[in-house]
Amino acid sequence: MSVRTTTLSLLAATMLAGTAQAEDKVFVGHLVDYTGPTAFVGKSYGPGVADALKYVNANGGIGGTVIEFETVDYAYKVPDAIANYKRWKDKGMVAMQGWGTGDTEALISFVARDEVPVYSASYSAHLTDPTGANPSTKKPAPYNFFYGASYSDSCRALAKWAAEDAKTKGIKDPIFLHTGDNHPYPNAPKKACGEYAAELGMTVANPVVVPLKPGDFKAQCLTIKESGAQYVFMGNLGGSIVSLLKSCGTVGVKANYMGNVWAGDYKTVESSEAEKIIFPSSTPFYGQDVPGMKTVEAILKGGSGEAGEKPTHHYIRGICSAFYMKEAMDWAKANGGITGANIKKGMYAKKDWVPAGLEGVCLPSSWSEKDHRGLMTVAINQGSFDNGKVMIERIAESTLPRREDWLGQ
Amino acid sequence: MGHVPNPRPAGDFRTSYIRDNALFKTGFEGKTALGIVLALIIAAPFLSNYVLSQLIVISIYSIAALGLNILVGVTGQISLGHGAFFGFGAFASAWIVSSFGIPALLAIPLAGLLTTAVGMIFGVPAARIKGLYLAIATLASQFILEDFFARADWFSGGVYGALAARPTFFGFTFDTDLSYFYLVLFWTVVSIVAITNLLRSRDGRALVAVRDHYLSAEIMGVNLTKYRILSFGISSFFAGLAGALFAHYLEFVSVEGFTILLSIQFLAMIIIGGLGSVYGTILGAIFVLLLPQVMEGATTSAADLFPALAAGKAYIKEMSVGAAIILFLIFEPEGLIHRWRVIRASWKLFPFAR
Numbered sequence: 001m002s003v004r005t006t007t008l009s010l011l012a013a014t015m016l017a018g019t020a021q022a023e024d025k026v027f028v029g030h031l032v033d034y035t036g037p038t039a040f041v042g043k044s045y046g047p048g049v050a051d052a053l054k055y056v057n058a059n060g061g062i063g064g065t066v067i068e069f070e071t072v073d074y075a076y077k078v079p080d081a082i083a084n085y086k087r088w089k090d091k092g093m094v095a096m097q098g099w100g101t102g103d104t105e106a107l108i109s110f111v112a113r114d115e116v117p118v119y120s121a122s123y124s125a126h127l128t129d130p131t132g133a134n135p136s137t138k139k140p141a142p143y144n145f146f147y148g149a150s151y152s153d154s155c156r157a158l159a160k161w162a163a164e165d166a167k168t169k170g171i172k173d174p175i176f177l178h179t180g181d182n183h184p185y186p187n188a189p190k191k192a193c194g195e196y197a198a199e200l201g202m203t204v205a206n207p208v209v210v211p212l213k214p215g216d217f218k219a220q221c222l223t224i225k226e227s228g229a230q231y232v233f234m235g236n237l238g239g240s241i242v243s244l245l246k247s248c249g250t251v252g253v254k255a256n257y258m259g260n261v262w263a264g265d266y267k268t269v270e271s272s273e274a275e276k277i278i279f280p281s282s283t284p285f286y287g288q289d290v291p292g293m294k295t296v297e298a299i300l301k302g303g304s305g306e307a308g309e310k311p312t313h314h315y316i317r318g319i320c321s322a323f324y325m326k327e328a329m330d331w332a333k334a335n336g337g338i339t340g341a342n343i344k345k346g347m348y349a350k351k352d353w354v355p356a357g358l359e360g361v362c363l364p365s366s367w368s369e370k371d372h373r374g375l376m377t378v379a380i381n382q383g384s385f386d387n388g389k390v391m392i393e394r395i396a397e398s399t400l401p402r403r404e405d406w407l408g409q
Numbered sequence: 410m411g412h413v414p415n416p417r418p419a420g421d422f423r424t425s426y427i428r429d430n431a432l433f434k435t436g437f438e439g440k441t442a443l444g445i446v447l448a449l450i451i452a453a454p455f456l457s458n459y460v461l462s463q464l465i466v467i468s469i470y471s472i473a474a475l476g477l478n479i480l481v482g483v484t485g486q487i488s489l490g491h492g493a494f495f496g497f498g499a500f501a502s503a504w505i506v507s508s509f510g511i512p513a514l515l516a517i518p519l520a521g522l523l524t525t526a527v528g529m530i531f532g533v534p535a536a537r538i539k540g541l542y543l544a545i546a547t548l549a550s551q552f553i554l555e556d557f558f559a560r561a562d563w564f565s566g567g568v569y570g571a572l573a574a575r576p577t578f579f580g581f582t583f584d585t586d587l588s589y590f591y592l593v594l595f596w597t598v599v600s601i602v603a604i605t606n607l608l609r610s611r612d613g614r615a616l617v618a619v620r621d622h623y624l625s626a627e628i629m630g631v632n633l634t635k636y637r638i639l640s641f642g643i644s645s646f647f648a649g650l651a652g653a654l655f656a657h658y659l660e661f662v663s664v665e666g667f668t669i670l671l672s673i674q675f676l677a678m679i680i681i682g683g684l685g686s687v688y689g690t691i692l693g694a695i696f697v698l699l700l701p702q703v704m705e706g707a708t709t710s711a712a713d714l715f716p717a718l719a720a721g722k723a724y725i726k727e728m729s730v731g732a733a734i735i736l737f738l739i740f741e742p743e744g745l746i747h748r749w750r751v752i753r754a755s756w757k758l759f760p761f762a763r
Contacts, residue, residue: 078663079661082660090458102570102663184568
């Protein structure tokens with residue numbers, strides 16, 4: 001009898017231990033672009049997320065739970081992203097670290113149905129209206145999050161800066177122009193930003209289509225020159241920006257070039273030999289003196305080394321994206337278990353919060369059930385290549401109002 | 410075709426015209442085909458999701474490649490725009506469902522019909538030009554359609570793509586891979602039977618005549634223009650049908666999925682499988698779709714042994730399909746199906762096999 005009881009209890013114990021071990025892991029899918037058209041910045045951001053998750057696991061995980069993650073290079077192809085998403089869903093994915101605008105927007109209804117929070121590297125404003133409160137919202141996106149100002153909001157901040165700049169320089173009729181590929185990512189802020197620029201009293205010229213893949217863009221530059229635009233917004237990134245700046249330099253376009261958050265980093269400035277390119281950022285740059293930079297250095301040291309010795313600010317945003325997810329998972333674990341729905345609630349638990357250890361690195365952000373615009377603050381930087389050295393300085397910082405009509409647009 | 414002995418047993422001569430035209434050349438062939446379909450139906454519930462998804466994709470691509478084989482293998486034309494027709498079917502089905510509320514099960518063949526119309530329009534140049542010139546003309550259809558997908562917001566949702574929900578049938582939704590596999594299998598069988606059937610009809614023989622010697626065909630009374638354009642139509646129908654099945658499988662259609670690379674992949678399937686052969690096409694689809702995955706496994710284990718290879722893993726994987734095509738053109742110009750026929754003949758002739 002006693003032998004039997006012992007065996008039974010042993011069996012039960014092993015079984016319990018077995019289930020406990022099974023619960024000790026949660027699966028997170030991680031999409032990256034290392035070989036596609038956005039690889040220029042993907043190679044910085046992707047390792048940021050992966051290194052941060054590695055660091056989290058090395059430092060106790062989510063209260064003991066290991067984050068199991070799989071990094072897949074989908075080369076910016078939407079169908080591949082969807083196929084991977086479905087595969088991961090079958091593996092019991094609780095959250096996803098996503099990448100591009102095309103795939104993230106395509107997945108909106110899938111992740112809402114399956115309750116999988118997605119932390120995208122796409123900052124498209126279409127992902128910020130979780131309930132469809134704004135009548136102009138096409139698709140509510142309840143399970144989409146990202147760290148940083150939306151493309152539309154950063155473009156608005158740039159338009160605001162441009163309007164003020166024009167006033168100080170005494171330009172009477174400033175002209176604003178959007179360039180970018182016919183692709184969800186460059187298109188995301190096109191309408192919203194143009195409307196705001198018009199609201200600020202600028203003339204909005206016809207947008208110019210510039211391919212996302214690098215090439216010879218002299219024809220496009222001639223169009224820009226003809227439009228007479230002083231403020232050119234570039235919706236693309238990486239090689240395309242470099243090509244555009246070089247082609248327009250040859251053609252002799254005199255304009256202020258402004259990019260979105262992916263368009264500007266020291267690598268782009270260096271290879272394009274840019275002169276005063278304006279770009280926003282939502283983190284400090286690597287090596288800046290803020291308390292949380294120590295954690296970033298530790299993550300880089302323990303990481304795969306793919307981001308290089310001196311990572312760009314995209315790497316740091318990747319870390320922030322992973323850590324906001326991590327803290328939401330912490331909350332979920334304490335409040336009913338790490339499930340997609342609980343992680344989503346975890347994102348709403350605090351106001352104006354920064355993940356522990358990253359003070360000064362990630363800026364205080366708030367998400368609420370009705371508003372997924374985490375960050376409204378945009379820092380504006382100016383980068384120049386001067387005598388073989390890259391100079392980047394912060395020239396302005398603005399916090400935009402949370403306007404109702406801007407939600408999701 | 411290289412010389413392959415007759416697959417029929419000794420003494421089994423075809424004595425009537427009807428038997429000469431049978432759907433399956435031997436009883437064994439018919440039984441095997443039926444056996445494979447039955448085995449798939451019975452085995453499907455026990456297969457893992459991964460295997461099922463592979464089977465679904467292979468079946469869908471086979472349908473599209475079968476269509477291309479009618480055009481290239483049977484009629485001797487060329488198309489570099491098959492991927493775009495596949496895409497057209499995908500968008501068309503999503504559009505039919507979302508704009509007219511027609512159930513997806515019906516929208517799938519309807520999308521095939523719409524693609525037929527589009528294919529016939531783009532096939533018109535075939536009436537006048539052939540060979541390399543036709544290849545370039547069909548290349549235009551690839552780019553025109555791709556650009557159309559990216560700009561026609563009303564039809565394709567533009568660059569944002571379109572949603573294509575899984576089909577439902579009286580409250581039953583094909584939302585699992587298993588149920589969807591049965592739907593795809595049904596269409597695959599229908600397509601195979603339809604094409605095998607076509608090849609033994611008057612029209613099928615006319616298509617072959619156009620390929621083998623168009624001048625003789627014309628003298629014999631075959632209307633070249635009609636059959637060339639018809640061939641484009643038939644091939645587009647299967648491309649559209651497969652595209653629609655693909656759309657409802659992925660549940661989302663994106664412009665990016667239907668580039669020239671897809672067209673070339675379809676060509677690779679029929680060249681590797683065997684031009685003009687129905688079963689060869691299926692073998693080719695299996696080969697082209699599984700090769701990258703086999704190479705992935707092979708390169709992963711090779712990378713474990715030689716860490717220097719790790720960086721080039723993706724490159725080696727991508728290259729393998731190209732290398733396979735070159736090797737096939739050199740060593741097996743008549744495709745996998747020819748190798749299979751030779752193997753089969755050697756069994757029959759054992760111990761006198763080569």
